[in-house]
Amino acid sequence: MLQMGSLCEALGVLMTLIEKPSSDDLGFMTTTERRVLEAFADGKTRSEIASCLRLSVRTVGHALTSAKEQLGARSLAEAAVRFRLALRD
Numbered sequence: 001m002l003q004m005g006s007l008c009e010a011l012g013v014l015m016t017l018i019e020k021p022s023s024d025d026l027g028f029m030t031t032t033e034r035r036v037l038e039a040f041a042d043g044k045t046r047s048e049i050a051s052c053l054r055l056s057v058r059t060v061g062h063a064l065t066s067a068k069e070q071l072g073a074r075s076l077a078e079a080a081v082r083f084r085l086a087l088r089d
Contacts, residue, residue, distance in 0.1 A: 029066075030063075033064075033070070035053060036053065036055075036064055036067065038083065040076065040080055041083050064076055067083070071083065
């Protein structure tokens with residue numbers, strides 16, 4: 001099991017490998033995709049997101065997949081990081 005220090009180091013390395021998107025990259029996302037990805041980045045589950053936004057779990061899944069592809073991410077975790085980095089612009 002990873003220790004906290006190792007986990008932080010690994011996250012730091014990951015952050016340097018991820019190309020920082022600009023806020024313009026988020027402009028192609030729909031409002032729903034942005035809201036869903038923001039909730040996901042905040043740590044909410046698909047079910048929680050669906051309930052909060054009054055969407056079906058399936059719609060949440062589609063929005064996450066679309067947002068991930070638009071950001072050029074390989075995983076939803078990477079998409080969440082890219083989303084947060086783009087908001088820093």
